[in-house]
Amino acid sequence: MDNYIVADIGGTQIRVALFSRGKIDPLKVRKIRTRDKDQTPLERLISLINEVWPEKDDVRAICVAVPGFIDAENGIIIDANNIPGWVNYPIRQLLAEHFSIPILIGNDANLAALGEWRYGAGQGHHHVLYLTISTGIGGGMIINDQLLIGSRGLAAEFGHITVIPEGPSCSCGQRGHLEAVASGTAIARWVQEKMALGFRSSLEGKPGISAKDVAEAARQGDELALRAMNRAGTYIGYAIADFLHLFNPSIVILGGGVSTAGPLLIDPLRTAVMERIMDRAYIKDLTITAARLGDNAGLVGALALAESGVDP
């Protein structure tokens, strides 16, 4: 039986799963905190891989999904957000010292796109735009059944295009990027800034407001929260209109925690796309839909990459 071990590494936790080919329900899954005072993230990753390693069967490949900039060809993490010390980090070489099977790496959002295309909402499509809207905004793009990677593995940074020139500061150091305007972090910050200016909201006095709190307040009819969700959806829609002009996908898949707010976000998003599209040909037969794989998108995408046996 063809087995694959895949890992999804985040700033908070590492998840490792054992899959058999073509089945998106893992045989085993283990998770662990990324940081620990006695072990490095790499040591924790290796011990988890050993934990899920099957007793009898072979493992065909290991695939690791990592946030941040990846040089997939050379197996190097150029810069992993939130994982201290993983800068120009030769993860493939370091893992190869412990496991003598093919080791692949990929950007987590890119792999989630691959997962949604191969096993989720994008099945049957050849041109898939996947956006994940959570703390930040990321994504991936399938073009002609191939993952868009770019010359150095840095493509598809959908959160980092300018939507408000001279707008709010972005996590990347630039200004006015989609992530700085419409991510979960940005939604919560916008509400807090408005309340500080004296706008009334049911969220007043609540400590550490999150985008989830804002969505919940909006659902209860809170006007400021409704405006915040509407604003985020609108800017995401404006950006999607640009992406449609550039990529002309047949489906747009929305994942990530913030996207689960549903119509609060998606309705203004759809309106904004319609408003900004330059020709109706772009939305003829276009599907805009929710992701299907949820938190497992990264793991399942890593499985898809491992199965394909080709570095993205």
Added chain:
Amino acid sequence: MDNYIVADIGGTQIRVALFSRGKIDPLKVRKIRTRDKDQTPLERLISLINEVWPEKDDVRAICVAVPGFIDAENGIIIDANNIPGWVNYPIRQLLAEHFSIPILIGNDANLAALGEWRYGAGQGHHHVLYLTISTGIGGGMIINDQLLIGSRGLAAEFGHITVIPEGPSCSCGQRGHLEAVASGTAIARWVQEKMALGFRSSLEGKPGISAKDVAEAARQGDELALRAMNRAGTYIGYAIADFLHLFNPSIVILGGGVSTAGPLLIDPLRTAVMERIMDRAYIKDLTITAARLGDNAGLVGALALAESGVDP
């Protein structure tokens, strides 16, 4: 000998050339005005194809470069800018009634990108961003040695992404697109608007100011003209920074009449790219350079497509 006949159809003129495989100097070229009171553009195209048809040798394929939206798969022009009546126009089928060889069609800017990649400034690169800056702004993108087309042939509309929300009206009906801010038309319009507001310029009183006039005045030191070129280059640079985040090409090729202004446009463009890039990894090994094929890019790109024998 493998011969190919290619045509580049514009609003003003139709050019048709006979090429032999792999040689970018055509064996024959003919041109003719697109519009005529006694003949349709199709009739004029067909007569030109017959003119260049070789006496002895076979022709392997015909490839036609057309402005506007193309459904290459079905050989249909969805909407050709500037050619009246070419809406949902089944050009392949109409040509097939006269020529019983493979007939391919493509968007002219996309084909110019293909030409620059195969035979021009982009040779040896696998991820090429080509921008043409003239009356409008268009372009094409090579990803992993393949032309980006999208699900319905509508991708790579680089002139139609938003750079100034609520900015000037665009030819497409939207606002604030790169084309509306930095094309030749936009440069000339901006100077005229500033003069109407009382800004002084050596261009005052000159009828029908063009971007070429503005570039010439800038070269002579005219301050308003210098500002106009600087502004256009800056916005193109801002857009390129976004494109780098999305596509991560290894080369950006600048074509079209306005790009021949050289440093007047390219220096502020480079500065703007540097200013807006989110990580230096995007410009490591990145080349920004002038197109090499000039006005022949569309014809040579059509040759490249005909040779590949595959519809883009």
